[in-house]
Amino acid sequence: MNNLLTILGIFVVCFCEAQTIYSLRPTEINLLNNSYEKDTNNELQAYEGIWRGEWNNKIFIITLKKITNKYDNDVKRYRDYLVGRFIVKDSNEHTLFDNIKSSDDQAKIQGINFRRYGNKYSLIYNDPELCHITGNIAINFIDTVKTKLEWKYYQNSDWTDNDCFYHGLPQSQRPDPLPQNIILTKQ
Numbered sequence: 001m002n003n004l005l006t007i008l009g010i011f012v013v014c015f016c017e018a019q020t021i022y023s024l025r026p027t028e029i030n031l032l033n034n035s036y037e038k039d040t041n042n043e044l045q046a047y048e049g050i051w052r053g054e055w056n057n058k059i060f061i062i063t064l065k066k067i068t069n070k071y072d073n074d075v076k077r078y079r080d081y082l083v084g085r086f087i088v089k090d091s092n093e094h095t096l097f098d099n100i101k102s103s104d105d106q107a108k109i110q111g112i113n114f115r116r117y118g119n120k121y122s123l124i125y126n127d128p129e130l131c132h133i134t135g136n137i138a139i140n141f142i143d144t145v146k147t148k149l150e151w152k153y154y155q156n157s158d159w160t161d162n163d164c165f166y167h168g169l170p171q172s173q174r175p176d177p178l179p180q181n182i183i184l185t186k187q
Contacts, residue, residue: 024080025114036069037079046146047082047121051184058096060179062086067104082123084109088177097177109137130175131164149184
């Protein structure tokens with residue numbers, strides 16, 4: 001009888017403490033606090049790796065990495081997502097921007113989730129070194145073998161405070177760290 005009560009007690013504790021798991025493509029809008037947005041279909045794995053493309057006489061190389069079961073204070077839940085670290089070089093191979101060696105927690109590009117419509121994965125960009133330039137990125141595969149990735153970057157509204165080093169400069173003289181529209185090839 002004692003064994004039965006012990007087993008029942010363990011079952012009740014485990015059941016009460018079970019974490020609610022949602023897919024990266026949840027149908028619910030309001031996910032529970034402390035739940036887990038899990039890559040249940042292993043979709044993020046195909047994005048992992050080094051990707052390369054060229055735009056405006058610049059070379060863009062980004063490394064995407066999957067992070068699993070990490071607590072996100074902003075949304076109050078655990079989640080799987082991608083982080084991106086990149087390097088931009090000019091046509092002479094001189095480095096213009098480089099955050100390849102930053103930690104996962106300091107990555108300037110972080111994934112959000114798959115969009116409700118379509119097959120695009122959304123990421124955000126925030127660069128504290130460039131006056132907190134921010135923007136939204138949408139990526140999706142354009143081939144069946146998943147070696148070509150369409151990248152679309154939308155920089156958020158043009159605002160800078162007076163302390164920003166490029167405040168008052170025309171747009172053509174401001175930093176251009178990310179391509180707006182590019183096809184990346186897996187390396």
